[in-house]
Amino acid sequence: MKYFLMLTFLAAPALASCPPPPDISRDADALLERAQAAPNEMAARGVSAGLWELWATAPDEQAQALLDRGMSARSSYNFVEALDAFDRLVDYCPDYAEGYNQRAFVNFLRQDFASALVDLDLAIARSPRHVAAISGKALTLFGLGRDAEAQEVLRGAVALNPWISERSLLVEPPGKEL
Numbered sequence: 001m002k003y004f005l006m007l008t009f010l011a012a013p014a015l016a017s018c019p020p021p022p023d024i025s026r027d028a029d030a031l032l033e034r035a036q037a038a039p040n041e042m043a044a045r046g047v048s049a050g051l052w053e054l055w056a057t058a059p060d061e062q063a064q065a066l067l068d069r070g071m072s073a074r075s076s077y078n079f080v081e082a083l084d085a086f087d088r089l090v091d092y093c094p095d096y097a098e099g100y101n102q103r104a105f106v107n108f109l110r111q112d113f114a115s116a117l118v119d120l121d122l123a124i125a126r127s128p129r130h131v132a133a134i135s136g137k138a139l140t141l142f143g144l145g146r147d148a149e150a151q152e153v154l155r156g157a158v159a160l161n162p163w164i165s166e167r168s169l170l171v172e173p174p175g176k177e178l
Helices: 002-015 025-037 041-055 061-075 079-092 097-109 113-126 131-143 147-160 165-169
Strands: none
Touching (some): 025 147, 041 097, 041 131, 097 113, 097 131, 113 131, 131 165
16 A cells, blocks of 8 residues: 555656646737737837747646746757657647647747648647747748748738738738738
């Protein structure tokens, strides 16, 4: 019995489940409304930082540690460690959009556009107004040579936040003005 209890205690972290991601929809919607109402890019600058703060708030400490480890590794171009952290994060918290978005970003940097696209779709399915994931999907589609589809996706991201830097990649469709 004593060994069974000890084994149960040691296995507990492995059996832990991720709590649901925080509901950031109201705060994100308010920030996106601010971006849409902003008269210029300077006035909208704080919106992106606010959105990133929301997206990068993981469901619990374990998920936050994995997210932070992966982002730190990615910023050091240690893609092997970053992918390991993000793989663990999406395994642990499959409903947390940012885990997929960050893993997609690493794969985008590695020019593994097909893998990035899969994760971006998973992130967007979990957070349909995640502007970074949507614009990341557009960039990934450009990387795959699917320019017309990329333009359509990018228009969706710009509709949410007209001040994203990727807006410079929009081209005027034939017969239409931007």
